[in-house]
Amino acid sequence: MSCCHYHPTGDEALDSTFTVDSSRITFGRGCLAELGDRARALGMTRVALFSDAAVSTLPVFETAERSLRAAGVDVVIYTDVHIEPTDQSFKDATAYAAEARPDGYVSVGGGSVMDTAKAANLYVSHPADFLAYVNPPVGEGIPVPVPLQPHIACPTTSGTGSEVTGIAIFDLLSLEAKTGIASPALRPTEALVDPDCTDSLPARVVACSGLDVLSHALESYTAKPFVRRSATPRPSLRPMSQGANPWSDLGSLEALRLLGQYLQRAVNDAEDREAREQTMWAATLAGIAFGNAGVHIPHAMAYAVAGQVREFRPDGYPQSEPLVPHGMSVILNAPSVFRITAATSPRRHLEAARQLGAETDGAADEDAGEVLADALMGIMQEVGMPNGLSAVGYGESDCEKLAEGAWPQQRLLQNAPVETDKPMLARVFADALRYW
Known part of the structure; x- marks a missing residue:
């Protein structure tokens, strides 16, 4: 695990503290x-x-x-x-x-x-x-x-x-x-x-929900650091989306490690109770992490993908109406996003890829985006995700409208480590249309 030390900037307009909140949790079969x-x-x-x-x-x-x-x-x-x-x-x-x-x-x-x-x-x-x-x-x-x-x-x-x-x-x-x-x-x-609740889940549901966990952890770990967030007028108004912080980093990295080890097993073998239990524990850890750090661009984009779906109906879900499951709508955007955000914190992006099981020894900072994107695409293929947004019904002509749909997600976009605007979002949607 790479270490990142946070230091206040000295600018009174920025925050220098973070708050930890969580529900009381009971975990176990x-x-x-x-x-x-x-x-x-x-x-x-x-x-x-x-x-x-x-x-x-x-x-x-x-x-x-x-x-x-x-x-x-x-x-x-x-x-x-x-x-x-x-x-x-x-x-x-x-x-x-x-x-x-x-x-x-x-x-x-x-x-x-x-x-x-x-x-x-x-x-x-x-x-x-x-x-x-x-x-x-x-x-x-x-x-x-x-x-x-x-x-x-x-x-x-x-x-x-x-x-x-x-x-x-x-x-x-x-x-x-x-x-x-x-x-x-x-x-x-x-x-x-209770991990018993997941034993009967269809493989596609396990895959989509597990990839939502993966995105929670990745986005929390790569979010704008909390010391770059503007201070609120009163401490009680500090938002939940505080940005990456030492507490959220702990849960994010452990969740990524567990998913790298167990997600494929949990999807492909319904009898692998250890894998499903560990995937559920990763979900809890990542939930606590993003509940205190927040997510960013992939989730903002996902809300437009899910909201504008026309005909796609996934296996393992109710077929009464078109649906792009949430975890699927998030992960389909993720590789294209992390190619862009990697320049803001290459070591973090490489560490995330390493936790997912990627080989990162000798990787240079400029390689970080592709290394992480490749790791994500490999996992997507292993668990049967569609090949980009084109596989769920979107094309080049949809990218501007998708960007319009994502733009209202300012709570998420402002938590990103890079500046965003509608043309940038349209380009990232276009890059997510097909991956392999």
């Missing part, structure tokens, strides 16, 4: 059975149990519900979560929760489920115009009030990290682009991370 006791310990007596139509039919959902009821908790169930949530699906979930009047929330599912529970908790606890809390420039960015009701997040995929972040992402239908709400107040109170 079988821990989902602890849910009822954990809920009662938080004072929950009437829980809104959120899930989606697919997960709600699985044994893991039955385990969660049974644990809650055995602990004497009244349970009301909402399973209409939309995969890749929209502003309308957030509103529908909020309306349900407002009528149910729970004193706590439990989410059992992937990032869509956890994010929907966060949004319902917020808008029921502190009603407001929908765009009031949404990130600018799309929304007003009003600070999220506290308190919210307690929320226990129980992820069933090894990818989003939503169980340990204060971020809720959705597709704003009127813009055909994703945006979100970000606040430490949205961070779940507790996370129960």
Whole structure:
């Protein structure tokens, strides 16, 4: 592991400190059975149990519900979560929760489920115009009030990290682009991370969620350093996307090491329980990392790719409507992005590639972008990802519109180590159309 020492610049307009936040985390096989006791310990007596139509039919959902009821908790169930949530699906979930009047929330599912529970908790606890809390420039960015009701997040995929972040992402239908709400107040109170939940996942879902983890770790590790971020008027207003910092570096590098060793195994062998467990642990580590550092350009681009999809339907996912899964939409942009950002911190990019298993001995600084891009493309091929954006339905003529869709993601773009504008984003989209 290469060491990077951070030093304040002396410029009073820049920050010189960083903040560490995380949910309480319980990790291990079988821990989902602890849910009822954990809920009662938080004072929950009437829980809104959120899930989606697919997960709600699985044994893991039955385990969660049974644990809650055995602990004497009244349970009301909402399973209409939309995969890749929209502003309308957030509103529908909020309306349900407002009528149910729970004193706590439990989410059992992937990032869509956890994010929907966060949004319902917020808008029921502190009603407001929908765009009031949404990130600018799309929304007003009003600070999220506290308190919210307690929320226990129980992820069933090894990818989003939503169980340990204060971020809720959705597709704003009127813009055909994703945006979100970000606040430490949205961070779940507790996370129960049970690798048993991933044993039955299809290979494509494991691949997409695992590559989302990989992107979380890479983007956090290569984000603008926290000492280059402008200081806030008050310390309590310091954003979650602080930039790369010593705490986030620890989780990012370990997550990359684990993924380099276990991701391909987890995708290609459903019986490899060690690989799936270690991939889920990497997801938790990377979630904590990017929850304190933030991600940048690949995620900003991904929201446009997912929001403007026309016909693509991946294997292993519900086929009712076109969909580019989140992890896929992120990783398809990543090699082209890191070719550009490598010049800002070549040693970091090379170290990231080394953790993923690339041979970096003798690599010069000017090689860093290609070394990391090659490592990413190799992993993409190993786990069956499409060959660039052209394979999910985009062409050269779409790049400007994709750039327009990514540009509202200023919370992410301003966390990048390089300056961005729309023409630059269009060029990076064009470079991501095909890789091999």
